[in-house]
Amino acid sequence: MKLDVIVIGAGTAGCLAAKTIAEAGLNVCLVERKRREEIGEKICGDALGEHHLKTLGLEKPQSGELEKRIEGIKIYSPNLETVFTIQHEDFVGNLLNRRLFGQWLLKKALDSGTELYDLTQCTKPIFEKGYVTGITAKKLKTGENIELKGKVIVDASGFLATIRHKLPKQMEIENEIANEDVEACYREIRQLKQETAESKYCEIYLNQKATPGGYTWIFPKNGAKVNTGMGICMRPNFPNPKNQFYKHVLTRPLFEGSLLLDGGSWYDPTRRPLDNMVGNGVAILGDAASLVNPIHGGGIGPSMLSGHLAGKTIVEAMEKGDVSKKSLWPYNCKYMEIYGGKQARLDIFRLLLITSKDEDLNYGMNFKLLTEEDVLKAGLGEDFHLNITETAKRVFRGMRRVRFLNKLRLTVNIMKQVKIHYENYPKTPNHFEEWKTETETLFRLARSKIGN
Numbered sequence: 519m520k521l522d523v524i525v526i527g528a529g530t531a532g533c534l535a536a537k538t539i540a541e542a543g544l545n546v547c548l549v550e551r552k553r554r555e556e557i558g559e560k561i562c563g564d565a566l567g568e569h570h571l572k573t574l575g576l577e578k579p580q581s582g583e584l585e586k587r588i589e590g591i592k593i594y595s596p597n598l599e600t601v602f603t604i605q606h607e608d609f610v611g612n613l614l615n616r617r618l619f620g621q622w623l624l625k626k627a628l629d630s631g632t633e634l635y636d637l638t639q640c641t642k643p644i645f646e647k648g649y650v651t652g653i654t655a656k657k658l659k660t661g662e663n664i665e666l667k668g669k670v671i672v673d674a675s676g677f678l679a680t681i682r683h684k685l686p687k688q689m690e691i692e693n694e695i696a697n698e699d700v701e702a703c704y705r706e707i708r709q710l711k712q713e714t715a716e717s718k719y720c721e722i723y724l725n726q727k728a729t730p731g732g733y734t735w736i737f738p739k740n741g742a743k744v745n746t747g748m749g750i751c752m753r754p755n756f757p758n759p760k761n762q763f764y765k766h767v768l769t770r771p772l773f774e775g776s777l778l779l780d781g782g783s784w785y786d787p788t789r790r791p792l793d794n795m796v797g798n799g800v801a802i803l804g805d806a807a808s809l810v811n812p813i814h815g816g817g818i819g820p821s822m823l824s825g826h827l828a829g830k831t832i833v834e835a836m837e838k839g840d841v842s843k844k845s846l847w848p849y850n851c852k853y854m855e856i857y858g859g860k861q862a863r864l865d866i867f868r869l870l871l872i873t874s875k876d877e878d879l880n881y882g883m884n885f886k887l888l889t890e891e892d893v894l895k896a897g898l899g900e901d902f903h904l905n906i907t908e909t910a911k912r913v914f915r916g917m918r919r920v921r922f923l924n925k926l927r928l929t930v931n932i933m934k935q936v937k938i939h940y941e942n943y944p945k946t947p948n949h950f951e952e953w954k955t956e957t958e959t960l961f962r963l964a965r966s967k968i969g970n
């Protein structure tokens with residue numbers, strides 16, 4: 519049987535895509551290497567802003583999927599002397615029971631008519647006449663190799679990006695992303711001896727010695743459980759996150775006598791989105807397309823958004839009987855308009871954060887070179903409105919940190935340029951090459967001016 523759409527990966531991106539496509543009456547299957555009951559389990563911080571569900575028109579799940587309500591984020595300076603408390607509706611959310619949340623999304627896809635091939639590992643794409651027209655896969659229970667044919671193949675296989683890595687250059691989809699654009703993470707779920715006093719906030723700790731180019735998180739779960747871990751930027755010679763975690767985090771009094779419930783490592787791609795996420799008969803979603811907020815690494819919301827947007831575009835393309843790159847292009851445009859432009863700006867801000875010294879961050883946070891409002895705006899992907907008076911004040915405060923101040927100013931300027939550039943994302947593939955060249959120029963400039 520030839521399927522309309524084959525979605526690889528039943529994570530948050532894949533389930534939303536399959537649901538959206540099946541709801542339109544198309545014939546869609548999800549190919550997932552995990553067993554059905556394990557779908558949703560993932561090494562993750564498990565935090566999800568409430569607004570993501572609202573944006574997608576999803577009701578709040580009611581059966582234990584939302585484990586603990588969170589009222590905001592606290593960000594600690596490296597010397598722990600300054601704490602920013604970010605309270606804003608976009609930072610109100612929940613700590614998820616990740617497996618139950620994944621199962622909830624899966625059920626939505628299956629109830630809409632999606633077929634599930636679980637315990638099935640996709641191995642590679644099949645090409646015919648310049649189109650991706652199917653996949654080969656291995657049934658993990660029996661070892662049998664199978665072929666599935668479809669009109670559109672969706673790569674929602676997460677960081678592994680099984681299909682993306684094997685696409686030909688002519689498709690103009692980046693096969694590889696740079697190590698420096700990835701955070702290596704280690705995470706544990708721990709049962710503490712007693713519940714922490716302030717358990718309604720997600721806590722983030724900046725410290726370049728413990729987590730170069732990343733941060734430590736301690737997120738409260740139900741009872742006295744916490745989801746805690748760290749991400750480290752994979753620049754040359756980056757330290758092992760698990761070793762760092764045991765050395766710098768588990769030694770805190772908070773964890774004395776705590777019990778390890780679950781632990782593991784995984785990767786978070788924290789850069790701008792792939793410049794192009796579609797080709798003839800193929801679309802790339804979620805982590806496979808690097809759709810993660812570059813400064814806090816949250817990707818559940820953007821991955822679901824990509825599933826929804828790509829799903830809608832694929833349905834329209836199928837209705838036209840044209841699944842070419844040109845016909846799938848609106849998915850790029852919609853994602854870049856809603857979230858991709860913000861993500862790209864935050865990628866610039868990330869360069870500032872990962873290259874700032876602990877003293878700069880201590881000083882900057884303590885003397886309000888960076889304010890809570892700036893951090894909030896950065897988190898929301900909004901512009902910093904540095905006006906002259908304010909800048910002058912900041913210059914005065916920052917006299918002893920002129921280099922950092924200059925970097926901050928440059929960051930703001932380049933973020934503005936990136937904003938305008940993404941507002942001009944090409945409406946068709948025709949002008950993509952020029953746009954991409956300009957993107958690369960902007961990011962090269964940012965790396966040379968901020969990222970060192």
Ligand SMILES: Cc1cc2nc3c(=O)[nH]c(=O)nc-3n(C[C@H](O)[C@H](O)[C@H](O)COP(=O)(O)OP(=O)(O)OC[C@H]3O[C@@H](n4cnc5c(N)ncnc54)[C@H](O)[C@@H]3O)c2cc1C
Binds near residue numbers: 551561564565680
């Ligand atoms: C340590 C860590 C902490 C994080 N914390 C947060 C957080 O607190 N909040 C937040 O919003 N985001 C967080 N993220 C990011 C978030 O987890 C991801 O952005 C999100 O899960 C991406 O969803 P996805 O569907 O694209 O990929 P995934 O959730 O990774 O799903 C991909 C699916 O594809 C399957 N698959 C892979 N290869 C194949 C194959 N060859 N064949 C068949 N199936 C395959 C996998 O088994 C998996 O089910 C964190 C990430 C990490 C690593």
